Amino acid sequence: MDNTTWLANYTGGSNFILLGLFTQSNHPVLLSVVIFVIFLMALSGNGLLIFLIHSNAHLQTPMYFFISQLSLMDVMYISVTVPKMLIDQVIGVKKISIAECGIQMFLYSTLVGSEFFLLAAMAYDRYMAICHPLRYPVLMNRRVCLLLAAGCWFLGSVDGFMLTPITMTFPFCRSREIQHFFCEVPALMKLSCSDTSLIETLMYLCCVLMLLIPVTVISSSYSFILITIHRMKSAEGRKKAFTTCSSHMTVVTLFYGAAIYTYMIPSSYHTAEKDMVVSFFYTILTPVLNPLIYSLRNKDVTGALKKILHVRPVIQETIN
Template identity: 80%
Template sequence: MDNATWLANHTGRSDFILLGFFSQSKHATLFSVVTFVIFLTALSGNTILIFLIHSNAHLQTPMYFFISQLSVMDVVYISITVPKMLMDQVMGKKKISVPECGIQMFLYLTLGGSEVFLLAAMAYDRYMAICHPLRYPILMNHRICLLLVSGCWFLGSVDGFLLTSITMTFPFCRSREIHHFFCEVPAITKLSCSDTSLIETLMYLCCVFMILIPVTVISSSYSLILLTIHRMNLADAWKKAFTTCSSHMTVVILFYGAAIYTYMVPSSYHTPEKDIVVSLFYTILTPVLNPLIYSFRNKDVTGALKKMLNVGPDFQESIQ
């Protein structure tokens, strides 16, 4: 048997089986309803935020431009995995074809990688706004913002293409059951009958690159922000800086922490249950939290929302 025939027989065209999040639960229906509500909340929250930012002249600033891009990423990100998971539960089907699996993998890697770099760009934007306020309109003009966002999308797509192309070319001769609710790289590599040390090393190196650089930018930006605020010696400035830093760092810790566990911790420390729980944080919960953390407690956003809904001042006070 030649190599081509062997590869065809072992990779085949048979579908993968996604065991999903609800497969071993006694309360699958309840979890499905909760997940659906969370999905709708994330979808509506981010969509409203995008609409507000692009329709209100007061929100046409670099900070809100980056936030709108984050919301776009979150909408697409959660839409890649959750609808498929819920439809499988409702229809009783758990299969996903190899091409669909590859597309899903590429999209979530691209969006995840893009968001990692976007969080760094957002921290850099706050540094420029606070530490260089006079030159900020020039240093962070619309063209620079577009270049930064384009760079985030490009680096994310490179990561997606690289890891997906290598993972999906492995021969799969073990069980076709994926112990996950979507086609995540570590879950897929476990099904391969060949040596996966290459992809594991590559994942580790990519994760180091994609986390080390953004974390350096974020930590440097906020260190310089705090140093600048300290020199001002203003209580209000300290409070505002703490609010800004703590909100951003909450998202960074959740998102980066999950990525470090998934792609940098050795596979011997992984279990299907732990992988699913960690993945829930950055695929489902983070898209819900981002609009709340960044914007809906912001007076500019709540003011724009009030204007859009044409409601009284009590509404604005109730959501702050």
């Protein structure tokens, strides 16, 4: 193969083609409507949760501050992938430029990494609230919460800055068709004509570290929390502690389970269809479920919502 042919194969045009979910569906129009409704639900649910937390004085606590950060991540999370996918379906275009693909990959990787660490920060907050209630207001003051949140965003961006340049500099001399609905690292690596075993190993080690630290924090925090709950004499105290912790653990299980499958299970166990289903679950469905989990099972949030929606009856004066 001469240099001209190799260069043509290396560049392969200026665009990728996202095959997406709709090519796998017998009813693409119905599927696009369902995804659009889910997208609106995610935006409205998380937006409402952020509004309630920042407008209600009773929700100005570290726990709700971290929940608002999670909702912000979910809004950005779903906005990175879904609008592009729906617009392409409507106008009949499946192309995405290399620059757009890189930006999408960077934002997505950053948000995934940030959420890993945010869930750990939320577990640490619950540990401080339940195991050290008297010192909790001092140990988890606003400055500490802001530093923890900033640390989560920073560590997530490190993940994006590491994975995106490495992946986008691979020579893509195979088909430019991405068997996915957005530019995710594993999906693009399948298009490379070079040996990706080293980057797959590095990505695996990176994800182990990105998961190991948060999982260690979460498991340690909940171990101490369970011990403390077991020692509680008040049944009401136990119930309240279990309620706040169970909501968080539900989100942790959903998010980490899907992430472990995507980034840590060997590629030989993956298929394009399975990858898209799993990505659909934690990219599109999880942002809808999170506000429901934290609002429906939380009396403070439902109380704040009722207060906002409450309409005082008009008192009609009778004229004698």
